[in-house]
Amino acid sequence: MTAEGEIRFWQADESDTGERVDKFLAGKEADWSRMAVQSWIREHRVRVDGCIVKRNYRLKSGERVEVVVPPAEEPEVKPEALPLEVVFEDEDVIVVNKPRGMVVHPAPGSPSGTLVNALLAHCDDLSGIGGVLRPGIVHRIDKDTSGLIMAAKNDFAHRSLAAQLKNHTVVREYTALVMGNIPHDRGTVDAPIGRDPHHRKRMAVEHRHGKAAVTHFEVIERFSRATLIRCRLETGRTHQIRVHMKSIGHPLVGDPVYSTQYRHFPIDGQALHARLLGFDHPRTGERICREAEMPEDMRSLVEGFRRETL
The missing domain is CATH 3.10.290.10 (RNA-binding S4 domain)
Structure with a gap:
């Protein structure tokens, strides 16, 4: 720099x-x-x-x-009193259940209405390590992915949580609904992910320039046209589950980027939910583990596949 x-x-x-x-x-x-x-x-x-x-x-x-x-011109990020479902909070860490459709932090095209705006209104302090646009943000989930995300209220907590992510000791499990019927009960996708050389706004399995990425999955329930699975991340690459499942022929239901059939289903975005988050508390060392049920739109989608009414 x-x-x-x-x-x-x-x-x-x-x-x-x-x-x-x-x-x-x-x-x-x-x-x-x-x-x-x-x-x-x-x-x-x-x-x-x-x-x-x-x-x-x-x-x-x-x-x-x-x-x-050139250095980015960082606009002022203002607190906004938006609805926030808090599942854990103390002086160091806050864990919230982010709704589908909410962007995590301000970015071009999304200057307000983000999780950061809501956190600034809810919390007295957030860590400054992420900069003006990303105060408190230790990790992210996609706009159209619902579920649990943690944020740090001070730099001490931020450094601890970031180190746990780097050392793969944070447990992150997702529930996903994917196209097609996965024949085996469990599996692992170990394939590097990088920018798609043909579509710069997408990611792809990239063996030459990609970064290591590992996703473990387990079948929860099979339907005639889809499979409900549980995914556990070892790494946290952009769009990791979405890219990995597409790479094995089972893109996520409703995924507008990685599936050609996304308009066929009554859900606004990919059927992916961050259901479980586990980490060691930065100050006490206590193991914190929280779960969040699937949102209503995803539950309705699953029920539709069960009844084959879609």
């Missing part, structure tokens, strides 16, 4: 040969638009092998692409 911004760099490989540098960089992060990248090129923030280039410069294999990403 410099005063001008964060320095990021990549090396072009054979598959990148001939690609425009602006398109190459726009595909590296989901929130980097091609227009933003082109403005960085005009500001001489982008260099290829140390040289300033134009936006239409076409890459060659082996070239180093470097960009100085």
Whole structure:
């Protein structure tokens, strides 16, 4: 990090040969638009092998692409008195049951109405490690995933919870409804996840550039057209369960990103619920474990599959 911004760099490989540098960089992060990248090129923030280039410069294999990403202008995040289902709270940690449709923290397109806005109204203090936009946020779940998420009220708690996540001692179990009938009772998907090279807003199993990701699953109940499963995460990659289940031919019911049949079902988003969360209390060491039942829309979906009325 410099005063001008964060320095990021990549090396072009054979598959990148001939690609425009602006398109190459726009595909590296989901929130980097091609227009933003082109403005960085005009500001001489982008260099290829140390040289300033134009936006239409076409890459060659082996070239180093470097960009100085300007510091984000962080807007003021205001408290909002939104409904909040608290399942555990003390002076260090708060655990809430997030509803489907709520974004965890402010981001482009979601400046308000987020879990962070609700937490700021509910709590006197939140840890500052996550910055202005993510106070207290230790981990995330997708907007259209419901269920348990924990936040830290101070930096001491934040560091402890983050270390537990890194060491895989936090237990995170999800209930998911997936397409098709899984024939075996349990299994493990061990496949690295990275940005989808063809769709920059998606993730994918990426053996070359992905990060290690492990999901264990167990069948709860089978239906003729779907399977209800329980998933336990060893890692916490973006869209991990959604990507892993799609990779084995069983995308989540209602998933608007990873399933082509999502419009066929009466649920707004993927049928995924963070049902159980377990961690060691940062101050006392006591094991804290909380559960949350499936939301009504997902229960109705399961009942529909049981009755085959969908």
